[in-house]
Amino acid sequence: MSAAPSVSVLLPVRNGLPALARAVTSVRVQSWGDWELIAVDDGSTDGTSEWLRAAARADARIKLVAQPARGLVTALHAGCAAAQGRFIARMDADDECHPERLAAQVELFERNPEIGVASCLVGFGGDRQANAGYALYVDWLNSLVTPEQIALNRFIESPLAHPSVLFRRELLERHGGYRDGDFPEDYELWLRWLEAGVRMAKVPRELLIWHDTPGRLSRSDPRxxxxxxxxxxxxxxxxxxxRLGRREVWIWGAGRPTRKRAAHLEAHGLKIVGYVDIDARKTGKAVAGVPVVSPEELPEPGAVFLLGYVAKRGAREDTRSRLARRGWHEGRDFLMGA
Incomplete structure (x- = not known):
């Protein structure tokens, strides 16, 4: 009986035939040859299943798991259950790996045994002008490399591109796997694992092309x-x-969208006791009995805990700069949340 491969590449797909050959080929040419590809066909009707069956006959490292159309999370569960590797890599049918991807990520694990999730920088495979917002997100994503950067910025946006990760299989048993619900399954997983103390890092090289296709779930699914x-x-x-010992928070940003989004915090036991805003038309007033003050009127660092909920381009950096000049320490005195 042959030994289990060290890496299981998990590729869920539904009707992915147009780009599937490119994605699978990019796995087959990996310099790290000790892998298996678990392709989970989630009820495709475009010939995807037939193509994968033929690929599996040609390469024994490719394994097909076929299921009715039950959705991404169910497909991920099926793939994780079938995987035999110590490490599980994610891959999507419309993306493309660099030949050194798996080797570089395994090496990151070998050099850093405390790391639980290894990602990498990703190339934006789309029209940067037509989809500027997505391209800027990729730029932000690629600025987070170290465990500290990833952990500190996790409440702004998902700090990892899902198809770029390699994680230790043991994390599934220790902290649980993908959950189904009205939320992005990958972001929920990163948040849960990070809160459990899992350290995540990236190989500081562009090892995946993240293609921005019209059919990507992030464009069409309400989750x-x-x-x-x-x-x-x-x-x-x-x-x-x-866990930091706080229950009362101040929110940086007093506009209606910010207040609406920050209100979710109150459903989880936090109390908003103040807002901060740079707009003089808002300061000196109160919103639902909660005062709105200027940055200069903020208490000293340590007296209150602040969450930054500003999303306008450049506003987050401005907020961080203002707070740092006054001696506020990110992670201890404040966090950015949007």
Whole structure:
């Protein structure tokens, strides 16, 4: 009986035939040859299943798991159950690996045994002008490399591109795997594992092309709507703040969208006791009995805990700069949440 491979590449797919050959080929040419590819066909009707069966006959390392159309999370569960490797790599049918991807990520694990999830930088495979918002997200994503950067910024947005990760299989048993619900399954997983103390890092090289296709679930599924991100992050952000010994928070940003999104925190036991805003038209007033003050009127660091909920381009950096000049320490005195 042959030994189990060290890496299981998990590729769930539904009707992915147009780009599937490119994705599978990019796995087959990996310099790290000790892998298996678990392709989970989630009820495809375009010939995807037939193509994968033929690929499996040609390469014994490719394994097909076929199921009726039950959705991504069910497909991920089926793939994780079938995987034999010590490490599980994610891959999507419309993306493309660099030949050194698996080797570089395994090496990161070997050099850093305390790391539980290894990711990498990703290339934006789309029109940067037509999809500027997505491209800027990729730029932000690629700025987070170290465990500290990833942990500190996790409440802003998902800090990892799902198809770029390699994680230790043991994490599934220790902290649980993907959950199904009205939220992005990957972001919820990262938040849960990070709160459990799992350290995550990236190989500082571009090892995956993340193609921005019209059919990507993040564009069409309500689970990836911006409000879904705010809902799921609120639960873990509140949990983290309570673990820091705080229950009362100030919110940087007093506009209506900010207040609406920050209100999710109150459903998880936090109390908003103040807002901060740079707009003089808002300061000196109260919103639902909660005062709105200027940055200069903030108490000294340590007296209150602050969450930054500003999302306008450049506003987050400005907020961090203002707080740092006054001696506020990110992670201890404040966190950015949007």
């Amino acid at each position: 990836y709507d911006p409000e879904a991100f705010f809902r799921v992050k609120a639960a873990y952000l509140a949990q983290h703040v309570v």
